[in-house]
Amino acid sequence: METTRTLGRSGIEVSALGFGCWAIGGEWQATDGQPLGWGKVDDEESVRAIRRALDLGVTFFDTADVYGTGHSEQILGRALGKRRDDAVVATKWGNLFDADARTLTGSDDSPEHARRALTASLRRLGTDHIDLYQLHIADADPDRAAELRETCEEFVREGLVRAYAWSTDDPERAAVFARGEHCAAVQHMANVLQDAPEMFALCERAGLASIARSPLAMGLLSGQRKVRDRLEAGDIRSRPPVWLRGFRDGSGADPAWLARVEALRDILTSDGRTPAQGALAWLWARSPHTVPIPGFRSVAQAEENAGALEKGPLTGGQMAEVERVLGR
Numbered sequence: 001m002e003t004t005r006t007l008g009r010s011g012i013e014v015s016a017l018g019f020g021c022w023a024i025g026g027e028w029q030a031t032d033g034q035p036l037g038w039g040k041v042d043d044e045e046s047v048r049a050i051r052r053a054l055d056l057g058v059t060f061f062d063t064a065d066v067y068g069t070g071h072s073e074q075i076l077g078r079a080l081g082k083r084r085d086d087a088v089v090a091t092k093w094g095n096l097f098d099a100d101a102r103t104l105t106g107s108d109d110s111p112e113h114a115r116r117a118l119t120a121s122l123r124r125l126g127t128d129h130i131d132l133y134q135l136h137i138a139d140a141d142p143d144r145a146a147e148l149r150e151t152c153e154e155f156v157r158e159g160l161v162r163a164y165a166w167s168t169d170d171p172e173r174a175a176v177f178a179r180g181e182h183c184a185a186v187q188h189m190a191n192v193l194q195d196a197p198e199m200f201a202l203c204e205r206a207g208l209a210s211i212a213r214s215p216l217a218m219g220l221l222s223g224q225r226k227v228r229d230r231l232e233a234g235d236i237r238s239r240p241p242v243w244l245r246g247f248r249d250g251s252g253a254d255p256a257w258l259a260r261v262e263a264l265r266d267i268l269t270s271d272g273r274t275p276a277q278g279a280l281a282w283l284w285a286r287s288p289h290t291v292p293i294p295g296f297r298s299v300a301q302a303e304e305n306a307g308a309l310e311k312g313p314l315t316g317g318q319m320a321e322v323e324r325v326l327g328r
Contacts, residue, residue, distance in 0.1 A: 025068020223275030
């Protein structure tokens with residue numbers, strides 16, 4: 001398969017696989033104590049994993065200012081260092097946070113905040129430009145979003161941003177940003193258990209890249225999770241918000257979801273793949289525009305995910321078998 005993609009209509013070339021940098025932000029929380037990170041993290045291991053990913057041909061890294069309340073951006077910037085030009089960096093804005101308390105405090109959809117947030121992200125990342133700048137308020141008002149789209153166009157004219165996108169699961173909202181000249185993508189949830197046909201159709205129609213977040217269903221498709229597995233207190237999956245499906249409050253993974261994963265195991269592990277590599281292969285077969293962004297916290301995870309590139313997409317027959325097993 002082609003191991004690179006063009007990021008929508010931007011002309012920016014990225015690896016067909018990106019790495020999501022939410023988990024490496026470490027622990028952070030909402031004001032009510034709800035965990036929003038993935039638990040404790042080893043910063044030095046995160047740096048090694050990013051550099052290993054670069055060595056293995058992964059060039060696209062997706063983060064957000066709020067991940068670890070700034071920490072993820074700092075770690076990504078440190079890891080890239082002098083290799084910044086070898087990478088395509090995406091980050092997001094729209095959330096407010098207290099970095100000292102590692103707490104999400106609200107959101108701000110004003111153009112003024114967008115500029116403040118961009119300036120702060122550039123500083124944390126140690127760079128003079130963001131390759132893909134993404135609105136991180138999934139349910140923002142469409143009229144306000146149209147105003148923010150024009151703000152992003154200003155950032156492009158100033159050379160601070162190369163392209164922009166919206167992180168949302170609503171195709172109608174994504175279409176608002178798609179009308180902008182330098183809109184290159186939409187970031188949305190998609191994996192073999194949670195298809196997104198309307199969003200894939202929009203990307204096809206509008207010439208956008210589909211940045212597939214949660215491609216491993218928050219770890220369920222890694223093939224390593226069991227019903228009885230306990231999750232550490234600082235892991236968002238231990239107290240899943242309403243939008244986080246497949247996990248039960250205080251009791252780990254949902255058995256019904258794990259049963260579906262198990263039913264797919266033989267297909268996903270075809271041709272010597274691991275379950276995670278099979279899940280990524282499904283996405284590449286699902287759309288030629290998609291760039292999955294699995295998370296990582298170790299060199300081993302980086303190597304396993306990057307190894308999916310060599311295996312390529314599932315075949316048409318395998319895709320049909322997935323649909324049959326899932327009854328779709």
